[in-house]
Amino acid sequence: MEYGKLMMWYFLMSDAFTFGAFLISYGTIRFSSSSWPNPNEVFKSFPFIGEMTVPLAFVSLMTFILIMSSVTMVMAVGAGQAQDRKAVMKWMFLTILGGLAFLGCQAWEWTHLHNEGAWWGRNPFMNIDGTQSSTNFTNFFFTITGFHGFHVFSGVIINTIMLIKTWRGDFQRTGHYLMIEKAGLYWHFVDLVWVFVFTCFYLL
Amino acid sequence: MNEHMSSASPTSADFGKDKSSFDSKAVWRTFWILLCITVFELIVAIVYYETHFFPKHILNGVFVIMTLAKAFFIIAEFMHLGHEIKNLIMTIAIPACLFIWFLIAFIWDGSSFHDLRMRYDKYQYEQSKTKVKPVEHKEEGKKPGVE
Numbered sequence: 001m002e003y004g005k006l007m008m009w010y011f012l013m014s015d016a017f018t019f020g021a022f023l024i025s026y027g028t029i030r031f032s033s034s035s036w037p038n039p040n041e042v043f044k045s046f047p048f049i050g051e052m053t054v055p056l057a058f059v060s061l062m063t064f065i066l067i068m069s070s071v072t073m074v075m076a077v078g079a080g081q082a083q084d085r086k087a088v089m090k091w092m093f094l095t096i097l098g099g100l101a102f103l104g105c106q107a108w109e110w111t112h113l114h115n116e117g118a119w120w121g122r123n124p125f126m127n128i129d130g131t132q133s134s135t136n137f138t139n140f141f142f143t144i145t146g147f148h149g150f151h152v153f154s155g156v157i158i159n160t161i162m163l164i165k166t167w168r169g170d171f172q173r174t175g176h177y178l179m180i181e182k183a184g185l186y187w188h189f190v191d192l193v194w195v196f197v198f199t200c201f202y203l204l
Numbered sequence: 205m206n207e208h209m210s211s212a213s214p215t216s217a218d219f220g221k222d223k224s225s226f227d228s229k230a231v232w233r234t235f236w237i238l239l240c241i242t243v244f245e246l247i248v249a250i251v252y253y254e255t256h257f258f259p260k261h262i263l264n265g266v267f268v269i270m271t272l273a274k275a276f277f278i279i280a281e282f283m284h285l286g287h288e289i290k291n292l293i294m295t296i297a298i299p300a301c302l303f304i305w306f307l308i309a310f311i312w313d314g315s316s317f318h319d320l321r322m323r324y325d326k327y328q329y330e331q332s333k334t335k336v337k338p339v340e341h342k343e344e345g346k347k348p349g350v351e
Contacts, residue, residue, distance in 0.1 A: 016300070033318065060242065067235065074231045198242075199245075
């Protein structure tokens with residue numbers, strides 16, 4: 001195990017505890033509330049189909065995009081191990097594209113919820129049992145998906161730098177593509193966090 | 205860095221070894237597993253939304269198990285941890301076990317807080333029993349922050 005890769009693992013551990021703290025505080029508040037908005041009611045819209053309701057369809061598309069970009073990232077790592085510069089560039093490009101698509105979807109979702117009146121400190125949705133909901137729901141939703149979205153954004157930046165470095169032949173000169181593997185670990189971690197965010201906010 | 209450079213000096217033997225350690229078939233298998241689990245979760249969630257055929261808390265248990273399965277496949281295959289040496293796996297897995305305690309402690313705390321509020325906070329108790337009228341979401345020109 002190379003030093004930098006090990007340190008990336010330790011960083012990801014610390015980041016996991018940050019996300020864990022966010023999600024567990026969300027769980028604590030949710031357990032202390034007598035009721036909570038129904039995610040199937042809140043997240044039922046999809047772009048360009050108007051008023052038709054499709055619960056959870058859009059967020060599933062986002063999940064699919066992120067899993068897909070994880071696959072292309074693994075392919076980039078594999079191509080790096082085979083010292084295939086062209087293939088690394090191709091797969092890194094696709095990974096960046098996936099990251100941008102995910103960010104675009106999230107921007108649409110946030111805009112849509114904002115137009116419905118949801119924002120930090122404002123919650124237009126009722127609880128599932130018809131009682132008045134507190135703003136905890138929107139506060140946690142925007143904070144945690146925002147924090148995750150910021151991670152995706154940083155991942156896209158890191159991947160873009162890696163693509164440029166691959167294109168310049170930096171890794172060909174040093175003789176290995178370990179930087180791609182480290183960026184890959186970070187990128188998979190972002191996917192991993194999304195799996196938990198998806199469950200906590202959209203399914204439970 | 206130095207240790208690595210010596211072990212990965214570009215000789216043809218090393219390339220052969222590296223290639224065999226990367227298995228694109230396993231990657232696609234993992235992809236299909238993840239996709240199937242997600243689609244399954246989605247179908248269960250939508251069927252529950254339409255029919256309420258099942259107690260929600262049992263369903264939540266299913267969702268949590270599915271999520272942990274997905275996390276396992278991402279960490280073991282995509283992040284390649286399943287193929288690393290055992291000491292590294294333990295270095296990651298043992299601190300992660302702290303989450304078990306975090307979850308139990310904080311969720312317990314949350315539900316205790318809920319019980320206390322329902323018993324002693326009259327306002328909270330009444331709020332939890334009062335139904336409100338559904339809010340019309342499609343009002344034009346009414347946006348948060350603009351009042």
